[in-house]
Amino acid sequence: MNAVNLDNVAATPVDPHVLEVMMPYFKDHYGNPSSGHELGEKPARALVEAREKVGDFIGSNPDEITFTSCASESNNMALKGIAAAYKKKGQHIITSAIEHFSVLNPLRTLEKEGYQVTYLPVDHYGLVDPEQLRKAISSDTVLVSIMTANPEIGTIQPIKELAEIAKENGVVFHTDATAAAGYLPLDVEKLKVDLLSLAGDQFYGPKGSGALFVRQGTRILPLIEGGIQEKGRRAGSENVPAIVGLGEAALLAGERMEERTKSLSSVRDSLRKQLFSGITHLHLNGHPDKRLPHNLHISVEFVEGEALLMHLNNAGIYVSSGSTCTSQALKSSHVLAAIGLSPELAQGSLLFTLNLENSVEEVSYIVERLAETAEKLRRMSPLYQKYLKEGS
Amino acid sequence: MNAVNLDNVAATPVDPHVLEVMMPYFKDHYGNPSSGHELGEKPARALVEAREKVGDFIGSNPDEITFTSCASESNNMALKGIAAAYKKKGQHIITSAIEHFSVLNPLRTLEKEGYQVTYLPVDHYGLVDPEQLRKAISSDTVLVSIMTANPEIGTIQPIKELAEIAKENGVVFHTDATAAAGYLPLDVEKLKVDLLSLAGDQFYGPKGSGALFVRQGTRILPLIEGGIQEKGRRAGSENVPAIVGLGEAALLAGERMEERTKSLSSVRDSLRKQLFSGITHLHLNGHPDKRLPHNLHISVEFVEGEALLMHLNNAGIYVSSGSTCTSQALKSSHVLAAIGLSPELAQGSLLFTLNLENSVEEVSYIVERLAETAEKLRRMSPLYQKYLKEGS
Amino acid sequence: MAQYSEKVMDHFSNPRNVGEIPDADGVGEVGNPVCGDMMKFTIKVKDGILEDVKFLTFGCGAAIAVSSMVSEMAKGKTLEEALKITNKDVAKELDSLPKNKLHCSNLGADALHNAINDYLQKNEKNN
Amino acid sequence: MAQYSEKVMDHFSNPRNVGEIPDADGVGEVGNPVCGDMMKFTIKVKDGILEDVKFLTFGCGAAIAVSSMVSEMAKGKTLEEALKITNKDVAKELDSLPKNKLHCSNLGADALHNAINDYLQKNEKNN
Numbered sequence A, B: 001m002n003a004v005n006l007d008n009v010a011a012t013p014v015d016p017h018v019l020e021v022m023m024p025y026f027k028d029h030y031g032n033p034s035s036g037h038e039l040g041e042k043p044a045r046a047l048v049e050a051r052e053k054v055g056d057f058i059g060s061n062p063d064e065i066t067f068t069s070c071a072s073e074s075n076n077m078a079l080k081g082i083a084a085a086y087k088k089k090g091q092h093i094i095t096s097a098i099e100h101f102s103v104l105n106p107l108r109t110l111e112k113e114g115y116q117v118t119y120l121p122v123d124h125y126g127l128v129d130p131e132q133l134r135k136a137i138s139s140d141t142v143l144v145s146i147m148t149a150n151p152e153i154g155t156i157q158p159i160k161e162l163a164e165i166a167k168e169n170g171v172v173f174h175t176d177a178t179a180a181a182g183y184l185p186l187d188v189e190k191l192k193v194d195l196l197s198l199a200g201d202q203f204y205g206p207k208g209s210g211a212l213f214v215r216q217g218t219r220i221l222p223l224i225e226g227g228i229q230e231k232g233r234r235a236g237s238e239n240v241p242a243i244v245g246l247g248e249a250a251l252l253a254g255e256r257m258e259e260r261t262k263s264l265s266s267v268r269d270s271l272r273k274q275l276f277s278g279i280t281h282l283h284l285n286g287h288p289d290k291r292l293p294h295n296l297h298i299s300v301e302f303v304e305g306e307a308l309l310m311h312l313n314n315a316g317i318y319v320s321s322g323s324t325c326t327s328q329a330l331k332s333s334h335v336l337a338a339i340g341l342s343p344e345l346a347q348g349s350l351l352f353t354l355n356l357e358n359s360v361e362e363v364s365y366i367v368e369r370l371a372e373t374a375e376k377l378r379r380m381s382p383l384y385q386k387y388l389k390e391g392s
Numbered sequence C, D: 001m002a003q004y005s006e007k008v009m010d011h012f013s014n015p016r017n018v019g020e021i022p023d024a025d026g027v028g029e030v031g032n033p034v035c036g037d038m039m040k041f042t043i044k045v046k047d048g049i050l051e052d053v054k055f056l057t058f059g060c061g062a063a064i065a066v067s068s069m070v071s072e073m074a075k076g077k078t079l080e081e082a083l084k085i086t087n088k089d090v091a092k093e094l095d096s097l098p099k100n101k102l103h104c105s106n107l108g109a110d111a112l113h114n115a116i117n118d119y120l121q122k123n124e125k126n127n
């Protein structure tokens, strides 16, 4: 059995066709799109086309798209840029407890600068309650930022409902769609969001490619200031190959959305079913249905995640975990804490994020190996031995 | 004659070897370097190696290098990050009048936030006077930012002298080395700078690759906050192919510095000589000797730059101009204004930035075409006709 | 550099009526090199008709194309007709100009009108 | 996931002395699942010598390898010798541990010492 990669949460491979489309922009059409002469023409046209493709992908006008270098940049730009632009109107921002750190950390910085931030709790599925949002909005609120879907537990938020509440109150609404883009149909008109972040390397586009949608009429200050690239919203020589790759990846993701999500969720569902029938004492985390099609998040009771990962790694199976021990920062997942998962279960959590190469054929191999591993680790687990004795 | 590209100021092609080294990181080694399993190992190792290469390139420790997406980001991070970190110490910053907009614009924003900024003038060569820097420093000064070399007029600043003055006064010194990196030997120990910005696409590395050197012990706050990539200094999934490309380009540029600068300056010197002997009424802008080896900046009297560019473009020769009419923002160059060039001469300015593919064989072709073009445009220029009559 | 129409590129590359008419009946100048463009129109008038129109221009590609087009449009027209040529007419004849270059068409029409008015003023005095 | 030495990987993959000694002479427990690691050592003592040492561990790869290594190092040693085993000794025997995993070696040594001290306390009472 070849290696089975079920850890695509932060990286998918670049689609071969996408890479092919990017290639000429490294060497042949390397010109600066802002330059006045012929060498800049192809790159300039490529930017126009990529902007249209990304616009089509999320239902926006091309000129509402600003290209960035990653979703973290998009999020920082959105939060700091809106906060600065609307500072005189108000200094209260609302977000959720389970946002990505590229949302939470800029907000911490804004708090130090005097902004007020409300962190909405989530239920045990990871859902934000629209009524809680409504109650949290005050006359000082200028921005609400709620992610479209959570990359860890996979839970999909009721963005349209949440964005409507913000709109009713004249508050700008941002959604971090990084984990959702490519896996859910996104339409900024239907969703009624004012800003949306995404990154190409989550759906077979290149690393170093990101975008921020900013609805026309929404004021925003730039994060990276300098030249007048991106209409003055984001300085720096345009990363043409990455932008071209993002555009092509968005085109493919849009065209193949149904086919891809069907294929991903069928493998995922089969994995889920076989895991739960083949191994005892598993917990499903996140929402049973309102979840990303390629996401499965479970806890293996009585054992710790890094140890699971290491055994699976030895068997050529790559997954990730919300365990303290696997995090470089040695912190346990704030998402798992926010949904009220007990520390033991958080330690034994496993995140499967599928890519298009994963197949149902791999499922039984994965289940067998995980069953073995769980058995082996439980045999040496004091918690499991205690359970066997006491049946706690 | 094939197209002759003499407009490499904002873009060089990616070196074929550099591109080759990058390729495996798009598809095969696409894993997230921060992930715990084998798929992340190669990318993680590649980051370590690239950091060493960039460190070697500028004489710093690898862990003093933060990877960014472009020089504009490096500059924004340096200025805003140092200003925020040293805010309590003081709020005065010194820069020069001829910095890139990715230095000037963040400083304008800081001014709006209450910082004081001194813009040091330059002489008619574009040189900053160290004594003026010394006088400008006050007890409130926390940062000096002076570019290593100017991308337009090519003038090289006395960075070591300037940085020493900052050091004597306990002030942090940043240099934007974007135009210089790859064309001048840079050693942060010898130069005594505390921060240094560079971008890979200026010296045959990929677009979307930048770095900021931050001397150990210098405090700085991040611009893009989120995950703990780059030790928490710059969030966002690492753009591994770009970083690998930057590392390789830095390695090559370091190894071949002498050979490259020799070859570039010999073509440049030949171009300069033949232009001045073949065409009347030309002006050299910038410093006669203290200039980048691949830079030539002239003014063609009596005519306007865009018209020159268009005729040259038709002849397959690509250059750029500081003319108002060629700038997307329809603003004339602040650099040419700062060196006291008259508006007429600024309008007729031409910037030649050579790349390694340019050869002495191309020089006579360029000179002939430019001579023709100047002749044609002067014939219809009211300024030239007036000069012929009045000899002004 | 702006994206120009073929017509603009043609008039830029092969400008018509370049030069200065010696002993012109009217001279019109607009602009200055500081703002980037400068045009000088000279005209020859016979029986109320623009018998000859020539221009000198310091400026960008659009400025040169506009000058050339204006000179062609004006030649052979009566003074009244020529005075009615607007910047819009010029841009239209050139198959449009990039937005940030529209001011060039103003300059061209203005320079022509200045030359005609110069002629009219001189003639008034002579009468 | 941390970069582990071969020795660590070996002890992690094939841990020695896993289990719980029934009727152990001493029991030592440290940690709890909240902080990520939990170890339970049981020992059998005969003539002042650690005749048997077994462990149960809930924890990461390092925690498991440390437990295994500590059990091996302790087995056959006198109580005094075993009490002198430090976290540094354990890490050294494992050909070093990643920095952010060094605390695991503390836990292993502590759990063993707790088991020994438990034995000593019980024995004191019996005497």
Ligand SMILES: Cc1ncc(COP(=O)(O)O)c(C=O)c1O
Pocket (backbone or CB within 6 Å): A235, A236, A237, A238, B009, B010, B070, B071, B072, B073, B075, B100, B102, B147, B149, B150, B151, B176, B177, B178, B179, B199, B210
């Ligand atoms: C001196 C200098 N600084 C900064 C920049 C901005 O570089 P980038 O486009 O990589 O952001 C440039 C670009 O030409 C430059 O010449």
Ligand SMILES: Cc1ncc(COP(=O)(O)O)c(C=O)c1O
Pocket (backbone or CB within 6 Å): A009, A010, A070, A071, A072, A073, A075, A100, A102, A147, A149, A150, A151, A176, A177, A178, A179, A199, A210, B235, B236, B237, B238
């Ligand atoms: C929801 C979400 N937001 C933001 C990010 C940051 O993305 P990037 O690494 O492109 O900055 C991630 C990355 O996984 C994510 O899942």
